[in-house]
Amino acid sequence: xxxxxxxxxxxxxxxxxxxxxxxxxxxxxxxxxxxxxxxxxxxxxxxxxxxxxxxxxxxxxxxxxxxxxxxxxxxxxxxxxxxxxxxxxxxxxxxxxxxxxxxxxxxxxxxxxxxxxxxxxxxxxxxxxxxxxxxxxxxxxxxxxxxxxxxxxxxxxxxxxxxxxxxxxxxxxxxxxxxxxxxxxxxxxxxxxxxxxxxxxxxxxxxxxxxxxxxxxxxxxxxxxxxxxxxxxxxxxx
Amino acid sequence: xxxxxxxxxxxxxxxxxxxxxxxxxxxxxxxxxxxxxxxxxxxxxxxxxxxxxxxxxxxxxxxxxxxxxxxxxxxxxxxxxxxxxxxxxxxxxxxxxxxxxxxxxxxxxxxx
Numbered sequence: 599x600x601x602x603x604x605x606x607x608x609x610x611x612x613x614x615x616x617x618x619x620x621x622x623x624x625x626x627x628x629x630x631x632x633x634x635x636x637x638x639x640x641x642x643x644x645x646x647x648x649x650x651x652x653x654x655x656x657x658x659x660x661x662x663x664x665x666x667x668x669x670x671x672x673x674x675x676x677x678x679x680x681x682x683x684x685x686x687x688x689x690x691x692x693x694x695x696x697x698x699x700x701x702x703x704x705x706x707x708x709x710x711x712x713x714x715x716x717x718x719x720x721x722x723x724x725x726x727x728x729x730x731x732x733x734x735x736x737x738x739x740x741x742x743x744x745x746x747x748x749x750x751x752x753x754x755x756x757x758x759x760x761x762x763x764x765x766x767x768x769x770x771x772x773x774x775x776x777x778x779x780x781x782x783x784x785x786x787x788x789x790x791x792x793x794x795x796x797x798x799x800x801x802x803x804x805x806x807x808x809x810x811x812x813x814x815x816x817x818x819x820x821x822x823x824x825x826x827x828x829x830x831x832x833x834x835x836x
Numbered sequence: 837x838x839x840x841x842x843x844x845x846x847x848x849x850x851x852x853x854x855x856x857x858x859x860x861x862x863x864x865x866x867x868x869x870x871x872x873x874x875x876x877x878x879x880x881x882x883x884x885x886x887x888x889x890x891x892x893x894x895x896x897x898x899x900x901x902x903x904x905x906x907x908x909x910x911x912x913x914x915x916x917x918x919x920x921x922x923x924x925x926x927x928x929x930x931x932x933x934x935x936x937x938x939x940x941x942x943x944x945x946x947x948x
Contacts, residue, residue, distance in 0.1 A: 758911035760919075797842035827843065835839075 599623075600680055602673065604631055606643065607685040610692050615683065628661050628668040628676065632684060632696065645696035652810065655744035658751070659696050660685040665751035667744075667810040687751040703750050703764065710767035711789045714774060715782035725779045733776040740773045740818045742811045749805035749815055761794025765805035765815035768796055772818035775825060784834065787826055791835060796822035841903050848900035855893045880946045887947040894939030902932035 599622035605615040618639055620631050629647055636643040647657040652670040659668050661676050662683050673682065690698035707713075718725070727734050749765040750756050756764050763771075771790045774780050790796050796819045805815040829835040866876060880886045906928040910918050917923050 755911075791839045793838050795839075797839055826839065830839070830843075 602631065602677065603681045604635065605681070605683040606632070606635065606696070607692070608643070608695055610694060613692070613695070615685070622673070626673045628659070628666065628671045628673060628682065628684065629657050631673060631682065632659075632668065643696070644694045653744060655746035658687055658746040658748050658810075660688060660751065665748040665808050667746055667748065670810060687747050689751050689753070689756045690747065698747075700747055703747050703766070704745075706763045706767040707745075707770060709789065710763045710771045710795075711782055711786040712767055712770040712774065714777065715780050717779060717781035727778055731778075733778060736776040736821065737773045740769045740813055740815070743769060743813060744811060746810065748808050748810055752804040752808040754802050754804060755798055755800055759794060759798050762798045763790065763795055765799075765819065768799070768822060769805075769813060769815040769818040772821050775822070787822075787829055787835060790822050791826040791830075796826065799823075841906070845900055845903040848896040848903075851892065851896040852900055855889070855896065858889070859893065877946060881948070883947055887943060890943040890947070891940065894943055895936060898932045898936035898939060901935060902928045905931060 601619040602622050604618045604620050606618060607613055608616045618635050620634050620639075623630070629650065632643070632645050633647075636645065645657070645659070647669060648654040650657075650669045652667055655667070657668045658665060660666075660683075661668065661671060662678055664676075665687055666676070668684075676682065684696065686692045686696050686698045690700060690703060693699050729735075729738075743766055745766065747766070749769075753762075753765055755762050768790060771786055774786060775783055799816065799819045801816055801820070803814075803816045806813070806817070809815065826835055865871075906924055909924055909927065912918075913924075917927075
């Protein structure tokens with residue numbers, strides 16, 4: 599097979615794409631290519647990865663213009679004209695090369711009260727939640743987020759609205775709102791109905807289109823919109 | 837967008853949807869029947885129904901349009917404006933009041 603022509607972002611925000619060549623192999627992933635270049639061509643290339651099997655969420659990058667988890671993206675699926683362009687995730691400051699500063703992304707999880715608030719202690723019996731329970735099914739639909747930042751990078755509203763909590767944080771809030779064991783539903787609903795909360799979403803569904811886990815944060819956000827309106831009509835939300 | 841503005845925009849959209857359809861029907865009716873200005877005015881003058889219909893239309897459109905423009909400016913406008921909530925409020929209130937005033941004046945002109 600012909601060598602692959604790979605353009606990789608080098609430097610910070612004011613950096614540029616630098617072109618490399620990498621040998622093609624069967625079943626090769628985009629992360630394999632980045633790793634090859636770092637190990638064999640230019641050891642100063644910075645990027646992140648950990649698990650290599652789609653669990654840790656640390657290797658997301660922009661591949662041929664789209665945000666993707668690089669460890670589970672086969673080169674054969676995304677290569678165009680024997681070329682790959684690999685950049686850092688969009689909507690995040692670039693630290694160096696392919697590594698972004700994800701502080702803001704994770705701060706938004708805090709702002710959306712994305713932490714479970716327990717209502718029982720370890721001495722209490724385990725809550726009995728049936729798998730067919732409607733709320734549990736809503737949790738199941740959104741729970742497999744790996745915090746990779748692909749949805750944040752794909753989202754137009756994140757790009758346009760500095761206050762926006764983002765698809766991942768709101769999806770997390772929705773799963774917690776449906777968790778029968780959680781005790782912070784009121785505070786969380788108030789947090790996600792503020793300026794920059796769920797009402798800021800334009801329902802473009804780029805998050806759903808790009809989520810490597812096949813989640814639909816837009817649907818979770820729509821759930822929060824409905825939930826906050828009915829809480830407002832009941833006088834529980836000011 | 838704030839919680840209140842978001843729902844105010846949805847509520848006015850709900851009001852506007854049937855009104856816009858009725859308005860389009862009126863336009864098609866008036867043009868297909870070849871109604872003159874005088875015959876249109878003879879139907880609208882003194883009519884509480886048309887005054888209420890277009891009065892509500894104007895108020896809903898003024899609110900809906902102003903909130904929509906506020907969002908467009910906040911997300912797509914030049915940074916100094918988009919990040920200045922007071923300037924946004926001023927522009928939007930001016931637009932809402934101007935649209936409302938001009939619209940109500942037009943309604944008054946055809947129903948009074």
